[in-house]
């Protein structure tokens with residue numbers, strides 16, 4: 001009898017868990033994901049993507065998870081007072097409803113620390129974008145060469 005009561009008590013909880021969350025992975029689209037090939041002799045890499053919040057509530061990116069490197073973080077480039085570009089970690093990136101944030105060289109990027117196997121053109125790198133208020137989004141990024149004027153480390 002005790003078991004039956006327990007099951008009935010759990011039922012409302014299960015129902016509420018399966019109800020749609022306010023913000024979910026379906027409300028965040030990641031497209032145009034790519035990473036730069038790593039430079040021989042270096043162990044850091046950078047990746048880019050377009051993150052579109054298609055939902056009606058803001059979402060907050062709180063990190064990146066990957067098996068391809070020792071660690072990964074959201075970074076952005078900022079211009080310092082003396083006109084130098086430097087990059088800084090972005091612990092929380094709020095994306096408003098229907099807002100699109102483009103990660104691109106010179107701006108937001110996914111920073112990979114301690115890349116396990118060098119990123120080579122044509123390979124793919126898997127990572128997950130972690131949200132404070134939505135499910136993680138799986139990303140498969142293609143390694144691509146891009147000729148651009150910014151610092152190769154970023």
Ligand SMILES: [Cu+2]
Nearest residue numbers: 075087111154
């Ligand atoms: Cu960086």
